[in-house]
Amino acid sequence: xxxxxxxxxxxxxxxxxxxxxxxxxxxxxxxxxxxxxxxxxxxxxxxxxxxxxxxxxxxxxxxxxxxxxxxxxxxxxxxxxxxxxxxxxxxxxxxxxxxxxxxxxxxxxxxxxxxxxxxxxxxxxxxxxxxxxxxxxxxxxxxxxxxxxxxxxxxxxxxxxxxxxxxxxxxxxxxxx
Amino acid sequence: xxxxxxxxxxxxxxxxxxxxxxxxxxxxxxxxxxxxxxxxxxxxxxxxxxxxxxxxxxxxxxxxxxxxxxxxxxxxxxxxxxxxxxxxxxxxxxxxxxxxxxxxxxxxxxxxxxxxxxxxxxxxxxxxxxxxxxxxxxxxxxxxxxxxxxxxxxxxxxxxxxxxxxxxxxxxxxxxx
DNA sequence: ACCTGAACACCGTTCAAGT
DNA sequence: ACCTGAACACCGTTCAAGT
Numbered sequence: 001x002x003x004x005x006x007x008x009x010x011x012x013x014x015x016x017x018x019x020x021x022x023x024x025x026x027x028x029x030x031x032x033x034x035x036x037x038x039x040x041x042x043x044x045x046x047x048x049x050x051x052x053x054x055x056x057x058x059x060x061x062x063x064x065x066x067x068x069x070x071x072x073x074x075x076x077x078x079x080x081x082x083x084x085x086x087x088x089x090x091x092x093x094x095x096x097x098x099x100x101x102x103x104x105x106x107x108x109x110x111x112x113x114x115x116x117x118x119x120x121x122x123x124x125x126x127x128x129x130x131x132x133x134x135x136x137x138x139x140x141x142x143x144x145x146x147x148x149x150x151x152x153x154x155x156x157x158x159x160x161x162x163x164x165x166x167x168x169x170x171x172x173x174x175x176x177x
Numbered sequence: 178x179x180x181x182x183x184x185x186x187x188x189x190x191x192x193x194x195x196x197x198x199x200x201x202x203x204x205x206x207x208x209x210x211x212x213x214x215x216x217x218x219x220x221x222x223x224x225x226x227x228x229x230x231x232x233x234x235x236x237x238x239x240x241x242x243x244x245x246x247x248x249x250x251x252x253x254x255x256x257x258x259x260x261x262x263x264x265x266x267x268x269x270x271x272x273x274x275x276x277x278x279x280x281x282x283x284x285x286x287x288x289x290x291x292x293x294x295x296x297x298x299x300x301x302x303x304x305x306x307x308x309x310x311x312x313x314x315x316x317x318x319x320x321x322x323x324x325x326x327x328x329x330x331x332x333x334x335x336x337x338x339x340x341x342x343x344x345x346x347x348x349x350x351x352x353x354x
Numbered sequence: 355a356c357c358t359g360a361a362c363a364c365c366g367t368t369c370a371a372g373t
Numbered sequence: 374a375c376c377t378g379a380a381c382a383c384c385g386t387t388c389a390a391g392t
Contacts, residue, residue, distance in 0.1 A: 002374040003373055030366060042368080043376055051366065105330060136349070142328070142337065143350035147320065150327025153282060160319065172313070173320035180356040180392055207385060219387080220357055228385065 007037040009047045009057070017058045021099050028055070055103070062100040066093050067120040074123055079130040086124060087148055087174060094152045102156060105149050121145065147173060184214040186224045186234070194235045198276050205232070232280070239277040243270050244297040251300055256307040263301060264325055264351060271329045279333060282326050298322065324350060 015036040020028045030051055034041045048054040073089035074082040094101040125141050132140040151173060160166055192213040197205045207228055211218045225231040250266035251259035271278040302318050309317040328350060337343055 003376055005375060040377055046375060105334065139346045139349040142346045146327035146331055146350065147324040148327065149331060150323035150325065154323055154326065157282065169316045169319045172316040173323065182356060217358055223356060
């Protein structure tokens with residue numbers, strides 16, 4: 001007689017994502033996730049292979065949402081305006097999901113999660129091709145992404161405490177790049 | 178009768194740093210550090226307050242070394258050449274200490290470690306002032322540092338697997354910024 | 355003053371036993 | 374087919390007892 005399922009992978013991942021963002025990576029324990037979905041710890045292993053597997057699934061979920069947010073933001077048809085809108089959406093998303101963002105773009109994190117996050121760069125590559133020409137597409141895109149990631153990472157880490165207007169610095173960099 | 182000290186804070190930090198770089202953050206256990214310095218685990222707490230305190234001390238050690246490497250590299254007198262040399266030294270250091278670098282510039286890491294790492298930006302600020310003028314110093318410096326950090330972080334994370342010459346992309350970005 | 359064994363609370367994970 | 378209590382190995386940390 002099969003026992004009825006009390007939860008699902010989607011629910012487990014959602015709970016994991018919420019806990020991750022609320023309390024940080026280290027505080028994301030299997031016990032807390034189990035409590036959140038109303039099940040005992042061992043049952044989680046019917047849904048995910050391990051804690052790091054859960055973390056991977058959470059980051060994939062975040063990456064999918066980021067891709068959607070980016071594609072929605074950049075659809076006016078004007079490459080310049082779209083690029084600015086894309087960058088703004090990107091930064092906004094990182095601010096709304098700081099912990100997950102940090103995990104996604106930090107070296108030495110969960111392996112395998114990079115695959116899906118690459119999909120979110122498709123729109124960016126298209127826009128940059130239109131602006132910089134096909135010859136420098138890859139290098140220009142890398143420059144922009146590197147700058148944006150670095151800026152947001154520093155911003156989230158609170159590395160900008162020499163004062164000054166941070167929004168203004170963002171615009172300054174965006175113009176130059 | 179006082180028992181002779183079998184180790185010192187400096188030795189503990191050095192062992193912690195080596196293990197961190199060799200095996201990653203998670204694998205840095207108090208037991209392994211204790212084994213490395215030839216002492217039992219509880220004795221470590223005579224040298225450091227906690228594991229996260231040890232991590233903080235390790236990162237401060239790394240930050241000091243980075244500052245020294247930067248200042249040594251940028252001393253030709255020519256601001257443009259010095260800036261390039263500084264960036265190169267910075268990237269080289271990150272490549273030589275990837276785990277520690279990632280930890281230093283990742284959001285939500287060890288609190289308190291940022292203080293010393295700010296010192297390493299003094300030279301950069303001076304060079305940028307000479308090049309960009311005092312009006313835009315802070316914003317220009319932020320743009321450069323953000324780009325460099327972002328580039329190196331993505332490089333270390335292996336995010337550049339669409340191919341292409343990475344050194345060339347570095348030069349491209351450096352020129353533009 | 356420092357070192358140590360023993361103990362504690364907590365964690366991820368496994369597994370046999372239940373339904 | 375999924376759920377669970379019990380158990381295991383491991384971790385950071387504390388502390389009383391040694392020298």
